[in-house]
Amino acid sequence: MYVSIYTNEALMRFVGEPMAHEDAVRAFNAFLHSNQRGDLQRACCWVVDHGAEAQETVGLLAVIPHPDAAEIGVMVTEAWQGRKVAQEVIGFLSGYLFQYGGWLRTFSRHVRENEAGAGVMRRLGFREMALVPGGARFRGWEMVRDEWKERHSVVPPAMK
16 A cells, blocks of 8 residues: 555656655555554554445545654545545644644644645644745645644643
């Protein structure tokens, strides 16, 4: 799944250049190794499924740590695009990272032409970033934990 998504030119048009097959295999193996630790301060990747009985793979969700923030990435298969999958999983993972991962800031990025991605980030309350990792080709969106807490009036005791 990982390799097929990250080498797919049609899917990658929203986030960047498709990876060479060998590079995608290496990246997938690195995620497998990192996932075994279960540490949200390290890179992690999960498969997003739908349906309780006949599970259908919807896409991938990842967190990539940076020195001052956790980057959230989501890739949705063609069949599930436009069905609010990215909005749901980015919203969930942001909250989880703020509540349990110890992160004070999260961000996500996509190519400038991805207006649907920009709409997702606006609806979630992310602010557009002035400086984006990867350069001017990308639009970045960030949220800090205090902003997230304001948007979600119920604050878990662990966050007070």
